[in-house]
Amino acid sequence: MAIDTREIHLARRPHGLPQDEDFAVVTRQLPDLEPGQVLVRNDYLSVDPYMRPRMNDVKSYIPPFELGKALDGGAIGTVIESADEYIAVGTVVSHGLGWREHAVLRSKWVRVIDDESVPASYHLGVLGxxxxxxxxxxxxxxxxxxxxxxxxxxxxxxxxxxxxxxxxxxxxxxxxxxxxxxxxxxxxxxxxxxxxxxxxxxxxxxxxxxxxxxxxxxxxxxxxxxxxxxxxxxxxxxxxxxxxxxxxxxxxxxxxxxxxxxxxxxxxxxxxxxxxxxxDHEQRRAEFEQQVTAWLQAGELTYRETFIDGLDQMIEGFRGLLTGANTGKMVVRL
Ligand SMILES: NC(=O)c1ccc[n+]([C@@H]2O[C@H](COP(=O)([O-])OP(=O)(O)OC[C@H]3O[C@@H](n4cnc5c(N)ncnc54)[C@H](OP(=O)(O)O)[C@@H]3O)[C@@H](O)[C@H]2O)c1
Incomplete structure (x- = not known):
């Protein structure tokens, strides 16, 4: 069955603080899965300051976002359809196709989250x-x-x-x-x-x-x-x-x-x-995860999130991040 989904595109390069007109919310149909792909329903989307310079047309350590295409960024979601025998429906994953309600991607581009000791959204912040x-x-x-x-x-x-x-x-x-x-x-x-x-x-x-x-x-x-x-x-x-x-x-x-x-x-x-x-520092991930998980489990770390609800609020949430509306990690909850 074809599923309609919404995603946010960059419509225009912002000048100063991003305006609503710089973005477009686009509805499209999800494609059928190819072998090795999974369909993820995104539950949490990240807004991060680095996304703002990526909206400019300048050469940097990461290519600029393209006009007329969906933005991307950190996301946590649940696999709702799988064409990969190793990833079951219901698996919680983190991946890089945020700014959208659903993501279709090859399973090698998702990271399985099997730790239920902390809320999944922590993987966009303290454990991300x-x-x-x-x-x-x-x-x-x-x-x-x-x-x-x-x-x-x-x-x-x-x-x-x-x-x-x-x-x-x-x-x-x-x-x-x-x-x-x-x-x-x-x-x-x-x-x-x-x-x-x-x-x-x-x-x-x-x-x-x-x-x-x-x-x-x-x-x-x-x-x-x-x-x-x-x-x-x-x-x-x-x-x-x-x-x-x-x-x-x-x-x-x-x-x-x-x-x-x-x-x-x-x-x-x-x-x-x-x-x-x-x-550039992926080699430190295991030590980072081990140490920070230990601090969290011992109750030694205070972690705070500010939630924005719904894809429709995401642009406002992004603006809020750039103007200090958040305390702790700003997260969009779908
Ligand atoms: N190098 C890397 O690999 C890397 C990776 C992640 C993040 N970063 C950088 O780390 C920094 C923090 O990122 P984050 O994700 O933790 O964002 P964040 O601090 O959670 O959110 C951005 C904050 O910036 C502050 N801000 C906005 N305009 C300001 C201004 N003119 N002067 C002072 N503060 C201002 C606001 O807080 P106030 O209410 O206090 O103004 C806002 O809450 C950013 O510069 C980001 O680009 C770098």
């Missing part, structure tokens, strides 16, 4: 790409060691909230986070156990950082770029290490971007600054 980003970025890229003081920006988001908690669990002397509201600042300290937190919208980032970290900090995990990177360059300790993870403050920018004017601080302070892309 953002969690692994926090893990690799902190422990490998920033070369965190016990006793380090750590500052993380975007701290109330999916990656940042985990960076701060991983650092505390691994023996950080102090963890400081920045976020965009008084509620998030309180949340960071009360729920995620940060030692100090600051609201960047209050201004004077350098002054606020100096007050939050009187003895400075050794690691900066940068999710934001721009003013945050400039303030971290001013306040980080000599020989500090910076993991350059993202620059979310620039993703909707329409003009040219200026690099921090105080880059020479990196020279005088003998800093190590290293960018990274999590997908």
């Amino acid at each position: 790409m953002p969690g692994m980003t926090a893990f690799v970025g902190l422990f490998d890229i920033a070369a965190f060691k016990p006793g380090d003081a750590v500052f993380v920006s975007g701290a109330a988001g999916a990656v940042g909230g985990l960076v701060g908690q991983f650092a505390k669990l691994a023996g950080a002397s102090r963890v400081i986070g920045s976020a965009g509201s008084a509620e998030k600042v309180a949340f960071l300290q009360e729920e995620f156990g940060f030692d100090a937190a600051l609201n960047y919208r209050d201004g004077d980032l350098v002054g606020q950082l100096a007050a939050a970290a009187p003895e400075g900090f050794d690691v900066y995990f940068d999710n934001v770029g721009g003013d945050h990177l400039a303030a971290a360059l001013e306040t980080i300790n000599d020989h500090g290490r910076m993991a350059l993870c993202g620059t979310v403050s620039s993703y909707n920018a329409t003009g040219s971007q200026t690099v921090p004017g105080n880059m020479f601080r990196a020279v005088g302070k003998r800093l190590t600054m290293r960018g990274f892309i999590v997908s």
Whole structure:
């Protein structure tokens, strides 16, 4: 029986914050399965900041989204039809064909989720790409060691909230986070156990950082770029290490971007600054999953999700992610 399904296409390249007109919700019929394929009903879809730069027509580490085609991204779903003898109907899987209600794909492109100890949606966050980003970025890229003081920006988001908690669990002397509201600042300290937190919208980032970290900090995990990177360059300790993870403050920018004017601080302070892309670090997946599962099972990690319900709300949810409507991981629930 032919099934109608809906998916979201990129209709126009956004200028600034994405508008409804930049997208089209398209209904189409699902094709019959070919041998080795599965049909997945998507239950949870991910919206992630990196999707915004992918909507621009620029060369990057990943090709831009194509106009007139369905967007893609992380998704968790249930197999409802299978032409692969090894994947039974009812299996829960994660895969990369998000932004749509159903996905037809070869079984080698799905990852079976057989762990029922946590909600399936956790595999889009703490046990998925953002969690692994926090893990690799902190422990490998920033070369965190016990006793380090750590500052993380975007701290109330999916990656940042985990960076701060991983650092505390691994023996950080102090963890400081920045976020965009008084509620998030309180949340960071009360729920995620940060030692100090600051609201960047209050201004004077350098002054606020100096007050939050009187003895400075050794690691900066940068999710934001721009003013945050400039303030971290001013306040980080000599020989500090910076993991350059993202620059979310620039993703909707329409003009040219200026690099921090105080880059020479990196020279005088003998800093190590290293960018990274999590997908280059697949070899760390087993250790990441083992460690984070252990922390979750021991109740040592606080995990938070913000849900948006329905494909019709996905564009609004994506905008909300880029403007701070989320605490923890933003997830679209179908
Ligand atoms: N390198 C990699 O492989 C990799 C992998 C995953 C993610 N990332 C990067 O990691 C960062 C965080 O991603 P995520 O998935 O965890 O997203 P997220 O932090 O859950 O969501 C994005 C957050 O960005 C903040 N934000 C928006 N505009 C801002 C601005 N102008 N200044 C400061 N903060 C702003 C908002 O929080 P506020 O309310 O606090 O403003 C919003 O909640 C992004 O830069 C992303 O691109 C990199």
